[in-house]
Amino acid sequence: MSELVSHLALGFSVAFSLHNLGLAFAGCLVGTLVGVLPGVGPIATITMLLPITFSLEPVGALIMLAGIYYGAQYGGSTTAILVNIPGEVTSVVTTLDGHQMAKQGRAGVALGIAAIGSFFAGCFATLVIAALAVPLTKVALLFGPAEYAALMTAGLAFAVVLARGSILKSIMMVLVGLLLSTVGRDLETGVERMTFGYNAVADGVDFAVLAMGLFGFAEVMRNLEVEQARDVVHKAIGRLLPTRADFRQAAGPVVRGTLLGAVLGILPGNGAVLGPFASYTLEKKIARDPKRFGRGAIEGVAGPEAANNAGAQTSFIPLLTLGIPPNAVMALMVGAMTIHGIAPGPLVMTRNAPLFWGLIVSMWLGNLMLLVINLPLIGVWVRLLKVPYRLLYPAILIFCCIGIYSVNNQSSDVIFTAAFALFGYAASKLGFESAPLLLGYVLGRLLEENLRRALAISRGDLAIFLHRPVSAWLLFTALVVVVVAVLPTIRTRREEVFVE
Amino acid sequence: MARVRVQAPQDLVAGASLLAVAAFALWASADVPVGHLRSPGPGMLPRVLNTVIAVGGAILVVVSFLRPGESLGRWPWRGPTFIVLATLTFALTIRSVGLAVAGPLVVLISGAASPETRWRELVVFAVAITLFCVGLFRLLLHLPIPILKIPGVLTV
The missing domain is CATH 1.10.287 (Helix Hairpins)
Incomplete structure (x- = not known):
């Protein structure tokens, strides 16, 4: 316990420098600014803003990135409530009751309770991370290649189940992602794979390029197809601060949502996506009058938003302790860390303690910033949302182009991004989702490395994955998860969840 | 049969x-x-x-x-074509001529992707957003993006 306090104290001493406070503030501000734009999710936002952190020292850069991340998340919730367009999957649930509240002239209260609920969730999740970091890092040191490979396989299995649409197609997308990750020079032997001797891909496909193509550009292409009649709330925003009665109604959902989100967020394979759905379902089940849900029930905003934020934060745990990014956003964080010369994993905490604890405290700080920035600036976001899409998408495009060019100062990266955009667009037309592909790509290199090491240790005996209890258990879980998802009864339930 | x-x-x-x-x-x-x-x-x-x-x-x-399943659906070509064209133009011009040319080109070419585009408005917007980007990325953030290159005359 005293260890925990001293760690947090170290973190506070790092994060509370004027410089770092300023960076956290700036990060949250621009993150929200870009995240509020309809059709720009956290992945595109972070990729676009990644270059602005290049000139900073590592601690400051990570603090700013964490700020951008939270800002982008909250921006997604803002559009969900005000315009009924979810910025990403995790704010889909918020549109249900949040937008109804806005239509009833209670947009301010919805945004307020979302910010306050998220702040509570953020505080709790920060403590969870601080408490779990040390023990989990010790577990990580016991993991051998077989366990790592099994854990990543389990993560990919979760990602398959959590994606929308056909399971077979999701599995195929994961495999295509893994295949893409093998492009480039093999780390062990130096043999070039599928590069056709072309220099630009000798080090593999750049993650930022892939992510930006699939989630930035392809999204613009998809948005251009639908009528851009945005349902911006015309009613007044109303008071921001929830009343005492609102607080009483929202308190329970916030606490339950926080717990659900925090637990699900730790799961590998983007378990955080489940949090808001689970919270909404739970609140609707235990509500005295479930009919209120979907008609502007404050519980339907407070719970999922808290779950969303708690999950967003605890999903840092697998990254910081095991070095395994659980979702695409965390993979971008890996990219950013690598650029600054930090290899995420169990060693960061011991070798670079100020950075580690500074980052954790700055997460809490980011949540506080959101509360401070967003409530007064809601008027600005509303005005931004009224900009018509015919002007918005050229602006998004030019920012994306500059962002992707600046990552490596390579024109070829921009060309590749365009190619991946077409690929992602076509894939979505054929019923394939991009998220599993991205996770497959993210874990590909690590997975291959550990697979090969495990096989080298066992001299080619595949049974090593079953002889080691932890790895066998993880693989069994992965199998069960996929099999259960394919069973007919569960399959219809799963479709219902995504339709809702 | x-x-x-x-x-x-x-x-x-x-x-x-x-x-x-x-x-x-x-x-x-x-x-x-x-x-x-x-x-x-x-x-x-x-x-x-x-x-x-x-x-x-x-x-x-x-x-x-x-087993019966989904149809192929609509495959509109206009959006993707012009988005890709705009991006490629940016890639080809950013290093050789600079952002002052690449920026407006991206905006104007991508404008053709949507039927709702109003061209006069877009021209003004293209100039404004390019100026904004120069200010933000070059002057404020010091990213090494070429602004304008005319071979033998000037390089900014």
Whole structure:
């Protein structure tokens, strides 16, 4: 316990420098600014803003990135409530009751309770991370290649189940992602794979390029197809601060949502996506009058938003302790860390303690910033949302182009991004989702490395994955998860969840 | 003789695309040593993945004849074409001429992607957003993006 306090104290001493406070503030501000734009999710936002952190020292850069991340998340919730367009999957649930509240002239209260609920969730999740970091890092040191490979396989299995649409197609997308990750020079032997001797891909496909193509550009292409009649709330925003009665109604959902989100967020394979759905379902089940849900029930905003934020934060745990990014956003964080010369994993905490604890405290700080920035600036976001899409998408495009060019100062990266955009667009037309592909790509290199090491240790005996209890258990879980998802009864339930 | 009918066009094309991806990757990695389980070579994982992707594609193709499913849907060409064109133009001009030319070009070419575009408005917007980007990325953030290059005359 005293260890925990001293760690947090170290973190506070790092994060509370004027410089770092300023960076956290700036990060949250621009993150929200870009995240509020309809059709720009956290992945595109972070990729676009990644270059602005290049000139900073590592601690400051990570603090700013964490700020951008939270800002982008909250921006997604803002559009969900005000315009009924979810910025990403995790704010889909918020549109249900949040937008109804806005239509009833209670947009301010919805945004307020979302910010306050998220702040509570953020505080709790920060403590969870601080408490779990040390023990989990010790577990990580016991993991051998077989366990790592099994854990990543389990993560990919979760990602398959959590994606929308056909399971077979999701599995195929994961495999295509893994295949893409093998492009480039093999780390062990130096043999070039599928590069056709072309220099630009000798080090593999750049993650930022892939992510930006699939989630930035392809999204613009998809948005251009639908009528851009945005349902911006015309009613007044109303008071921001929830009343005492609102607080009483929202308190329970916030606490339950926080717990659900925090637990699900730790799961590998983007378990955080489940949090808001689970919270909404739970609140609707235990509500005295479930009919209120979907008609502007404050519980339907407070719970999922808290779950969303708690999950967003605890999903840092697998990254910081095991070095395994659980979702695409965390993979971008890996990219950013690598650029600054930090290899995420169990060693960061011991070798670079100020950075580690500074980052954790700055997460809490980011949540506080959101509360401070967003409530007064809601008027600005509303005005931004009224900009018509015919002007918005050229602006998004030019920012994306500059962002992707600046990552490596390579024109070829921009060309590749365009190619991946077409690929992602076509894939979505054929019923394939991009998220599993991205996770497959993210874990590909690590997975291959550990697979090969495990096989080298066992001299080619595949049974090593079953002889080691932890790895066998993880693989069994992965199998069960996929099999259960394919069973007919569960399959219809799963479709219902995504339709809702 | 019973006619064979495609019941799920989307799945048929999806499966065929997977087969194409697998075939292409197989060809591209044909010369990479696969090794064996005892000492897996760099070609081992790609080979395994290719095989499974091909099998998955084949399953999709077969099932598309047996079980009814989604149609192919609409494939509008205007949006994607102009978005890609705009991006390629940016890639080709950013280093050689600079942002002052690449910026407006991206905005104007991408404008053709939407039927709602109002051209006069867009021209003004193109200039404004380019100025904003120069200010933000070059002056404020000091990113090494060329602004304007005229060979032999000036480089900013």
